[in-house]
Amino acid sequence: MNFEPEGEAAMSSNQEPGMRSYVGIVIGLMIIVVIEVILTYQHLPTRTLLYSLLCLACVEAFVGIMYLMHVKYETPLLFWTIFPSTLFVLVLLNYIWPDAYRMARMSLVK
Amino acid sequence: MHDLSAHAAPHHAPPQGFIRKYVFSVDHKVIGIQYTTLSLVAAFIGMALSWAMRIHLAWPNASIPFLGTLSPNGAPGGVPTPEYYLSLMTMHGTIMAFFVLTAAPMAGYGNFMLPIQVGAADMAFPRLNMASFWVTFIGFALACATFFIPDGPPLSGWTAYAPLSAVGPVAGPGQGWGQNLWGLSIVAFCVASLLGSLNFIVTTLDLRTKGMTLSRLPLSTWGWFINAWVGLLAFAVLLPTCLLLVLDRLGGTSFFIPAGLVVNDKLLPHSGGSPLLFQHLFWFFGHPEVYIIILPAFGIIAHIMPTFTRKPLVGGWKVITYAMIAIGALSFVVWGHHMFVSGMSPYMGMVFSVPTLIITIPSVIAVLVFAVSLYGANMRFTTPMLFCLGFISLFISGGIGGFFLAQPAVDSYLHATSFVVGHFHFTMGLSAIFATFAGFYYWFPKMWGRMMNETLGKVHFWLSFVLVYCVFMTMHLMGFTGAVRRYSAYVADFMVPQIPTNRFITVAALLLGATQFIFLFNAIWSRFKGPKAADNPWQATTLEWDTPSPPPFDNFGGRQITIYHGPMEYDGDASLMQTSPEKAIAGT
Amino acid sequence: MNQPILAIRTGHEGTGHEVLMERSPYAIDKKKLGMWIFIVSDACTFATFLFGYGYMRVGNQNWGTPFAFPTILNGILMTFVLLSSSLTMLAAVRATQAGQKASANKWLGATMLLGAIFAALHLREWFKLISEGWRLFYNPTGGAAQFGACFFSVTGLHLTHVVSGVIALAFIARGYNQGRYDESHVETAGLYWHFVDLVWMFVFPLMYLMNAQTK
Numbered sequence: 001m002n003f004e005p006e007g008e009a010a011m012s013s014n015q016e017p018g019m020r021s022y023v024g025i026v027i028g029l030m031i032i033v034v035i036e037v038i039l040t041y042q043h044l045p046t047r048t049l050l051y052s053l054l055c056l057a058c059v060e061a062f063v064g065i066m067y068l069m070h071v072k073y074e075t076p077l078l079f080w081t082i083f084p085s086t087l088f089v090l091v092l093l094n095y096i097w098p099d100a101y102r103m104a105r106m107s108l109v110k
Numbered sequence: 111m112h113d114l115s116a117h118a119a120p121h122h123a124p125p126q127g128f129i130r131k132y133v134f135s136v137d138h139k140v141i142g143i144q145y146t147t148l149s150l151v152a153a154f155i156g157m158a159l160s161w162a163m164r165i166h167l168a169w170p171n172a173s174i175p176f177l178g179t180l181s182p183n184g185a186p187g188g189v190p191t192p193e194y195y196l197s198l199m200t201m202h203g204t205i206m207a208f209f210v211l212t213a214a215p216m217a218g219y220g221n222f223m224l225p226i227q228v229g230a231a232d233m234a235f236p237r238l239n240m241a242s243f244w245v246t247f248i249g250f251a252l253a254c255a256t257f258f259i260p261d262g263p264p265l266s267g268w269t270a271y272a273p274l275s276a277v278g279p280v281a282g283p284g285q286g287w288g289q290n291l292w293g294l295s296i297v298a299f300c301v302a303s304l305l306g307s308l309n310f311i312v313t314t315l316d317l318r319t320k321g322m323t324l325s326r327l328p329l330s331t332w333g334w335f336i337n338a339w340v341g342l343l344a345f346a347v348l349l350p351t352c353l354l355l356v357l358d359r360l361g362g363t364s365f366f367i368p369a370g371l372v373v374n375d376k377l378l379p380h381s382g383g384s385p386l387l388f389q390h391l392f393w394f395f396g397h398p399e400v401y402i403i404i405l406p407a408f409g410i411i412a413h414i415m416p417t418f419t420r421k422p423l424v425g426g427w428k429v430i431t432y433a434m435i436a437i438g439a440l441s442f443v444v445w446g447h448h449m450f451v452s453g454m455s456p457y458m459g460m461v462f463s464v465p466t467l468i469i470t471i472p473s474v475i476a477v478l479v480f481a482v483s484l485y486g487a488n489m490r491f492t493t494p495m496l497f498c499l500g501f502i503s504l505f506i507s508g509g510i511g512g513f514f515l516a517q518p519a520v521d522s523y524l525h526a527t528s529f530v531v532g533h534f535h536f537t538m539g540l541s542a543i544f545a546t547f548a549g550f551y552y553w554f555p556k557m558w559g560r561m562m563n564e565t566l567g568k569v570h571f572w573l574s575f576v577l578v579y580c581v582f583m584t585m586h587l588m589g590f591t592g593a594v595r596r597y598s599a600y601v602a603d604f605m606v607p608q609i610p611t612n613r614f615i616t617v618a619a620l621l622l623g624a625t626q627f628i629f630l631f632n633a634i635w636s637r638f639k640g641p642k643a644a645d646n647p648w649q650a651t652t653l654e655w656d657t658p659s660p661p662p663f664d665n666f667g668g669r670q671i672t673i674y675h676g677p678m679e680y681d682g683d684a685s686l687m688q689t690s691p692e693k694a695i696a697g698t
Numbered sequence: 699m700n701q702p703i704l705a706i707r708t709g710h711e712g713t714g715h716e717v718l719m720e721r722s723p724y725a726i727d728k729k730k731l732g733m734w735i736f737i738v739s740d741a742c743t744f745a746t747f748l749f750g751y752g753y754m755r756v757g758n759q760n761w762g763t764p765f766a767f768p769t770i771l772n773g774i775l776m777t778f779v780l781l782s783s784s785l786t787m788l789a790a791v792r793a794t795q796a797g798q799k800a801s802a803n804k805w806l807g808a809t810m811l812l813g814a815i816f817a818a819l820h821l822r823e824w825f826k827l828i829s830e831g832w833r834l835f836y837n838p839t840g841g842a843a844q845f846g847a848c849f850f851s852v853t854g855l856h857l858t859h860v861v862s863g864v865i866a867l868a869f870i871a872r873g874y875n876q877g878r879y880d881e882s883h884v885e886t887a888g889l890y891w892h893f894v895d896l897v898w899m900f901v902f903p904l905m906y907l908m909n910a911q912t913k
Contacts, residue, residue, distance in 0.1 A: 019789060026785045033777050033902070037770065040907040053903035060899040068784055068892045078724045082738055089343050089742045092442055093749045096390045098455040103384050103757035229719075234728050308735045316728045320718035342735065346742035354750060354851070362835035363847035365750060382758045382844045391746060670717050 016073050025067050032060050124663045134244075136236035139661065141243045142222025143557060146550075148243075148250060149214035152205050154630075155254070157623050159202040166190050168609075168616035170599055184262045184283065195598035196265035197284045201256065203268030204292065207399070208299050209250050211538055215406035215546050216341070217246070217306055220334040222557060224310060226654045227328045229319025229671040231664040234312040242302045242309070249298035256288045256295075264289040267596065269396065272366030272388035273373075276358040277380075280373050293356045300349040303341055310338035319653075321673030325427060326688065328652045328677040332431045333409015340438045341402050348395035351388065358383070389452055393445035401441035403538050404505075407545030408434055408476055411498050413677070414552050415480060417650045418495035419487030420685070422678035422696050424479050433479070436472035444469055450518040451525045459518040466516040470509065477505055488682045492648070493567030497548035500575045501541050507579075508536025511586060526596070529589025535582045547571075547629070554636065555643030559659045562640060566632040573625040580618035584611060651687050652677045729886040737893045740859075744897050747855060748904060751848040762841025763909045769823065773906040776819050777898065780860075783812035784895045791888045794874065794881035802884070806871045809891065813864040820857050824850070849905060856901055859894045866890070 036056050039049060066072040071079050125131045132140060162174050166189070173188030184194030225233050233239045256263035262284040266275040270292065279286035314327070314335040327335075357363045366388040369381030412430045416422055423430060446454060446462030480502050489495070511533035514520050524530060547570075554562050585593075593608050600606055646655040653673075657666055671689060679686035681695045724731055755761050790805035827849075831838030837845045870887045873879035 019792065022785060022788050026781050029781055029899075030778055033774065033781075036903050036907055037774060040770070040910050041912050043912055046908075050908060053907060057900045057903050061896050064784075064892060064896045064899065068788065068895075069889055075723070075725050078726070078734070081724075082734055085339065085343060086738050086741050088439075088442065089347070090745050093347075093394070093745060095446070095458065095461070096387065096749060096753055097756070098458055099384070099386045099390065100753040100756035102455060103386070103753075104759055107757065107759055235732060304736075304739050307739075308732055311735050312728050312732045315724065316722040316731060318720040320720060322720055342739050343742055346739035347746045350743050350746040350750070354747075357834065357847065357851060361847070362833070363851070364835070364843060365754065365847060382754065382842050384753065384757055387750065387753050391750070668717075672718070 016070075017067075022067070025063060029060055029063060032056050134240060136232070136240045137663065138221050138225050138233045138236065138239060139557075139665075141239050142218055142220070144243050145213050145221060145246070146218035146557075148247060149210045149218055150630075150633075152209035152213070152250060154626075156202050156206040156210060157626065159198050159205070161620060161623055162190065163195065163198050163202065164616040164619045166195055166598060168613040180257060181262055183260075190598065192598045193265050193283050194262065196267070196596065197263040197288070199596060200265055200267050200270075200284075200292075201253065201263045204253060204295075205250075206539065207268055207403070208296070209246075209253065211403040211542050211546075212299075212303070212399070213246065215410060215542060215549065216334060216337055216402070217242070219330075219410065219546075219549050219553060220310060220406065221306075223553065223654055224331055224334050225313060225317065226657065226661060226665050227331045227652055228314060228317055229322050229653055229666070229673065230313060230317035231666070233309045234317055235309050238305050239309050242306045245298050245302040245305075249295045249302065252291045252295035252298065256284070256291045259287050259291070261286050261288055264292045269392060270355065271392075272355065272358070272385045273368065273371055273383070276355055276366045276383075276388070277371070277373055277378060278359055280376055280378070282374075290356070290359060293352050293359070296352050297349060297356070300345045300352065303345045304349070307338040307342040307345070310334055311342070314338075319671040319673060322688075323673075326673055326676045327427070328413055329423075329427060329430055330406075330409040330413035332427070333406045333412070333434060336431075336434045336438045337402055337405040337409070340398050340405065340441060343442070344395045344398035344402060347391060348399075351391040351395065354391075355388070386449075386452060386454060389449050389454075390445075393448045394442075396448065397445035398438075398441045400534070400538055401437055403542050405434055405438060407501065407542045408437075410545045410549045410552075411480060411501050413652070414494050414548050415483060415498050416678045416680050417552075417648050418490040418492055418498070419483060420490065420680045420682050421483070421487055422680060423483045427676060427678070429479055430476060433472040433476040437469060437476070440465060440469040440472070447516055447521070450521045456518075463516055463518055467513070470512065470516075473505075473509060477502060477509070492551075493562070493564055493571060494548045494552040494648075496568065496571040496575075497544045497551065500571065501544045501548065503575075504536055504544055504578070505541040507583065508533055508541060511536065524589055526594060527589035528585040528593040528595055531595050532582045532585030532589060535585070536578075540578050540582065544574075547574075550633070552648065553654070554633070555647050556654050556659050556661070558637050558640075559643050560636050560638075560640030561643050561647060562636040563632050566628055570625060570629045570632065573628070574622060577618050577622040577625060581615050581622060584615050584618075588612075588615075646687075649683075649685050651675070651679050651685050653688060656687055656689050727882045727886070729882055730889060733886045733889045737889065740893065741897070744852075744855065744900075747852050748900065751852055751904070754842070754844040754848055758842035758844055760840075760842050761845065761909075762837070762839055763911055764837075764839045764841065764845070765906060765909045766911050770906060770910050772819060772823055773902055776816055777902050779812050779816045779819065780895050780898050783809045783816070784892050786812060787888045787891045791881070791885050794884045799875070802874065803871060806867060806874075806884070810864050810867050810871075813860055813867070813891075817857060817860055817864070820853065820860075824853075845909070849909075852901060852905055856894070856897055859897070863887075863891055863894055 036053055039052055044052070125135060125137070135141065162177055165172055165174050171189060174185065174190065175188065177185040177190060178188035181194060184191060184197060190198065221233070221239065225231070261279070264270070264275065264284045265282055266285070266289065270289070274281050275285070275289055277285070314331060354365045358365050358367060364380035364383035366385055367378065367380035367383040368385065371378045371380065408430070412423060444462055444466040446458050447466045450459055480498070511529065515524060515530065515533060551562055551567055554560070588608055588611055591608060592604055594605070600609055643659040645658055648655070653671065656671070673688050674691050675686055675688050675694055677688060679688070679694055679696050684695055686692060686695055722728070722731070786805050786808040790802050790809060793802035793805055832846050834847050834850050835843055837843050867887055870879055870883055874884060
């Protein structure tokens with residue numbers, strides 16, 4: 001049984017892109033992947049590479065969520081529910097890094 | 111204009127046959143009762159474990175009944191070895207924290223009441239709900255099974271710190287299959303919890319009946335809803351933590367086992383792991399977990415109090431709800447206060463200490479709302495109300511201990527002493543349990559259609575209230591004198607003078623345990639022989655009281671439910687059901 | 699926003715009762731909302747694994763970067779396969795929304811096939827690594843033993859999600875053809891499928907590219 005409030009039906013026909021746009025989006029994601037691979041072989045410092053790859057991955061995830069998973073065409077409340085809660089956990093997990101670096105400094109195996 | 115297809119209401123025909131009605135039921139009411147029953151059984155098992163521990167602490171050479179039969183290796187002649195004492199402690203904590211405190215107020219009452227309180231016929235995903243219960247049951251069975259395997263239950267505490275929990279049987283009895291079963295039990299509980307949270311969230315958002323705006327939700331529903339979000343995010347991190355632990359144990363990995371570890375004279379081949387990582391990941395879940403335990407309690411107290419004070423809570427629904435939201439959110443940023451002495455970076459000590467002190471603000475606001483709401487009340491001292499008052503007292507007492515522990519300098523001394531044991535028992539074990547009792551006495555008529563005995567209830571309350579202070583406030587004092595927790599014997603000179611105090615606590619604890627049988631007798635006897643309950647015996651206002659006791663299969667018999675008021679329309683003897691179209695009397 | 703809408707709720711003996719309910723604040727089917735909530739929790743689970751991997755990597759100085767270009771190439775191929783499967787999944791959802799059953803089946807089948815190809819490529823890579831001596835607890839290049847643990851656990855969890863997704867899609871397709879499921883079910887499954895793809899967007903750079911031999 002499909003739930004289709006009057007609002008969404010109107011929204012879908014106006015804003016949702018056609019299949020061609022989706023093909024374009026997926027190709028765009030593939031291009032980002034290729035950029036990531038090229039960056040990998042540029043002999044960058046490890047941390048620079050990491051941050052660049054993470055940035056690009058976040059861009060891919062954002063595009064994927066907004067377009068492939070349709071969030072751009074849903075109510076803003078959905079975006080503001082899932083994003084902050086997930087990001088909250090992701091940001092907090094970064095508290096573990098000081099101890100990771102201390103472990104490296106104290107490590108027996110170098 | 112209107113789409114007549116099912117927006118959200120699940121529809122299923124009434125079940126036939128004993129198995130579909132009472133065993134594998136998709137009815138949220140049956141599932142709620144199943145959870146509550148599981149918690150009751152778990153509570154008595156957990157209590158029995160605590161009796162064994164307490165007797166051993168007071169009389170170290172005493173033979174504890176049944177223990178020798180249960181584990182001839184662990185308790186030869188009925189006297190637990192130090193290792194077995196730790197096993198008893200581990201399972202006491204695990205069973206109580208997970209299968210009693212997380213299950214009963216949230217999954218038990220929440221499952222029964224939440225759909226009714228929002229005006230729905232069932233949860234959003236009834237079959238998922240049934241799966242959640244049975245997976246919890248499997249988890250509980252696995253936990254209990256640890257007592258019957260040859261090596262016994264694990265001894266690493268409910269916190270299962272690595273590397274002790276990660277290295278396997280070399281670490282001691284129970285660290286073989288005992289710990290494995292424990293890990294699987296917790297994994298099952300995580301999965302069930304996550305699915306349960308999902309159900310609660312979608313039901314609260316999508317299945318509200320006409321007029322039930324979020325501002326008119328009963329406060330217990332708010333408590334369950336906010337708690338579902340906290341649980342969703344917290345259990346999502348515990349699950350991988352336990353999986354990594356299981357990998358360390360069974361897969362030969364070293365996520366949590368450092369290099370050069372010698373256990374029982376054996377040098378382990380692992381290297382490269384970090385016990386601190388386990389603590390970080392575990393407490394990332396572990397601290398929100400204690401708020402997962404207390405948030406439904408806040409919701410239940412906020413829901414019950416107005417019924418018996420006959421006036422709305424101070425500040426209406428907003429103050430309490432925003433306090434609960436703040437507590438839920440802040441609960442994620444304080445976990446390091448369990449790790450002040452773990453060897454974690456000292457800078458992180460301050461990073462965690464400050465939010466820990468900040469989180470006291472919404473907690474205090476919530477308790478103050480409860481306390482101040484008593485002013486000007488038309489009090490009805492029923493058993494549920496007494497337990498609400500007890501909750502206020504217990505949470506304040508326990509909470510004050512938190513101020514001490516939140517500061518690394520003070521915590522360095524108090525960590526791993528009885529002070530901490532007293533603190534968390536007050537906040538979790540007592541406050542949450544008293545709220546659970548309040549809910550039990552309050553909702554018993556609705557769940558089983560009969561009234562519990564008031565006299566027995568009051569006796570249960572007063573005895574419990576006095577005795578819990580005897581047991582757990584004394585522990586705070588013992589903690590100041592340096593009594594170390596998780597020790598099965600008094601090995602140091604300075605601990606010898608604590609033995610009489612210990613005996614006092616043990617006697618009080620055993621009496622406290624005996625008191626609970628008054629409650630159990632009352633519950634079971636009333637279930638079958640209690641006077642029949644009316645639809646609304648407490649003259650309350652929320653939707654669960656607008657339907658027969660117990661409710662029919664689809665909660666409201668298919669009739670249209672329309673909401674006109676918030677849940678706290680009380681003014682002395684007068685009260686207005688949420689479904690009453692009359693003008694508001696309390697202006698909420 | 700709070701306009702109630704009509705919904706059917708059956709009472710006893712299957713009699714239909716129309717009842718008015720509050721509108722969902724998200725204006726989406728409850729299955730979709732449920733799937734989003736699940737995705738939030740699953741994202742946190744994957745994140746925990748990846749943070750654990752990061753911690754191990756930072757803490758172990760002798761990590762090493764053992765993946766030669768063929769492994770990376772295989773990874774790129776797997777990524778493209780998964781991205782394509784997201785496209786076919788979108789096509790399937792659109793077909794169900796347009797009521798085109800045959801087209802929907804075609805695209806659902808294509809998605810499942812691409813998912814299976816991903817799994818096959820992944821397993822082939824795993825077997826190759828295992829034959830070289832890699833284990834959960836052993837690194838044949840002499841670097842940190844944690845490498846195997848992190849690699850197999852993270853990619854293993856992801857692979858489990860992919861395989862479960864393919865199986866789930868099979869059930870959804872069957873239900874759709876039998877008329878028990880409609881476009882909302884397919885769309886909900888699509889959400890899960892895209893999520894699994896997006897997780898790979900993080901796993902591939904962090905697990906493969908960061909460990910590539912770039913000499």
